[in-house]
Amino acid sequence: MPTAPSGTGAPPPSPADVRRWRRYLAEERAEAALYTRLAAKRQGEEREILFALAEAEGRHAAHWVGLLGDDVGRPLRPSVRSRLLIRLAGRFGSVFVLALAQRAEARSAYADDEHATAAMAADERIHEEVVRSLAERGRARMSGTFRAAVFGMNDGLVSNLALVLGIGASGVDNATIMLTGIAGLLAGALSMGAGEFVSVRSQRELLEASNPSPTAHTALPDLDVNANELALVYRARGMPESEARAKAEERIATYSGDRSSDRSDARDHEEIGSAWGAALSSFCFFASGAIIPVLPYLFGLTGLAAVVVAAGLVGIALMLTGATVGILSGAAPLSRALRQLAIGWGAAAATYVLGLLFGTTVG
Template identity: 40%
Template sequence: MTAPAVDPELPAPHHHADVSGGRLRPAVFGAMDGLVTNIALIAGVGGGGVGSRTLVLTGVAGLVAGAISMGLGEYTSVRSQNEQVKAEVAKERRELERHPEAEARELADSWVRRGLPRELADQVAQALRNNPREALRVHVQEEMGVDAEDHPSPWAAAILSFVFFSIGAVVPLLPYLLGLSNLWVALGVGGFGLFLAGVFVARFTQRRWWTSGLRQLVLGALAAAATYGIGTLIGVSAA
C-alpha cells in the first residue's frame, strides 16, 4: 500500500512537551536546590576558616539532610495537592448530579464570555450532559484549570527530588572528595554545575542557553557571597 498523500498546505504535525509539572519540576528544582544549598553551605563554613575535614562533614550532612527534607516535602506537597483536587472534583460531581441544568448553563456562560456564540455554547453544554464522565472533566478543567483524572505521583516527585538534590549537592564536594582541599576550586566546580544546570533547563524553556546558565550562576554566586561573608564575620569574631 502507498502512504496517503500529504497536503503541503497543511501545517506539519507537532508535539508539545509535558508542561503540567509532572516530573521535570521536582527534578530541576531538586538539582538546583542541591547545588545552591551546598555551595552556600560550603562557602559559609569555608569563610569561617574551618579545616577541610570539617567542611566535607558539613557538606555531606547538608546533602543528606537536604535530600531527605526535599523528598518528604515534595511527597507531602504533591499528595496534599492531589487530595485537594480530588475533594473539589467530588464536589463538582455532586453539583452535576443535583443541578445539571444550572451547571450546563454556567459552563455555557463561561464560553460565551470568551467569545463563543450563545447558541453553540448552549448546544455543546447540553450535549455534555449525555456523557457524565466527559462533562465532569470539562467542568473541572474550565472551573479549576486541572485534569480530573491525571494527577502527579507523590512518590515519583519525592524520589526525583531526593535523587537530584543529592546529585546537585555532591557537585561542590567533588574536589574535596578527590583530594583537592581548596575552597575556591570547590566553589568554581559548583558554579560550573549551576551553569550546566541552567543550560539544561534552557532545552525545555526555549531560552538562550547562555542566559539561562548565567542566571543560575549569578543566583548561586549571590547566595555563596552572602554565606561566605557571614562565615567570615563569625569566624573573625570567634577568633
C-alpha cells in the first residue's frame, strides 16, 4: 500500500498518484540522460547549456523521488520516444534530436499537476525555449544545404511522378516511359543543381557587397573630429543621429590601426550555406527522388499496377520528407506529411488525367 513521504505528515498518495509520479521520474531521468549525451557531442557554450539542462532535469527527478518515498520502487523504463531520442543523441547529437526534444518539452503536464511545483512548470516552459534556441543555431548552420536537399527531393518526386504518369497514361510502351523518366531525372537534377549554385552564390555576393569596405578604416586617423563624417556612415546604416555621433566619436577615440572593431559590422554569411554544397545536395536529392517513380517500370511492371506502385512509393517518400521538415521546424509532423502528400498526388493526378485525355484524342 502506498505510504506518505517521510516527514511530510501528508496522507498517503493514491495508487494512481504513485503510478503517475513514477512515470514522471522515469521521463525526468531520461531527459537528463538525453541532454548529457547531447552535451558530449558539443563544445563550448552549447555544451555548458546542455549540461545545465541535464542538471535541472535531475532536480525535477529528485522532487518525484522525495514524494514517492518508499514507493519509488525499481526504475521504470521511459517512453519509447525518450529511449529513441537517447539512442539518437548518442549516435548523432544532431539538430534533428534537438527539434524532437523541443516538442517533448512543449508537452509537459506539470502546469496542470498539483503535485508539481510552480517552479518546475516554469522550468519546463523555459527549457522549451532554450532547446528551441539551440535547435535554431543548428537550423541556421544547415539552412542553405538542407533547403536545397528538401526542395530537390520533393521536386524530383513530384515532377518525375507527374511526367512518368502523364506519359504512361497516353498509351506509350514501357521503354518510352523509362526513357522519359530517366531523361526527366537528368535534366531536372542538372537544372536544380545549377539553379541552386547560382542562387546561393548570388545571395552571398549581394551580402558581401553590403559589408564595410576593407580599406575604409584607414581614413579614421585623418577625420575631422568635430565634423566627424564617420557619423554619417552609422546614420546611413539606420542609427539615430545622436547614437551615430556617439559611436563615431568612440570609434575614432579607440582606433588602434586594426579592423577588429569592424567585425561586428560585417554580415555573417555562414547561414546561407556553400554554393557548391547546395548545388550538390540539390542534384543528388532531386535524382534520388526522381528515380522512385521510374522503379516500377524498371522492374517490368506495366499499366495500372505500375501506376499504383509508383504513386505509393512516391507517397511514402513525400510523407517522410514532409514529416522531417515538420520535426525540424518544430511543427506537427503528421500535418506536414499529409500536406506534402496532397500536393504531390494532386499534381500527379492532374497530369495523369491529361495523359489519358491526350491518349484518347490521339487514338
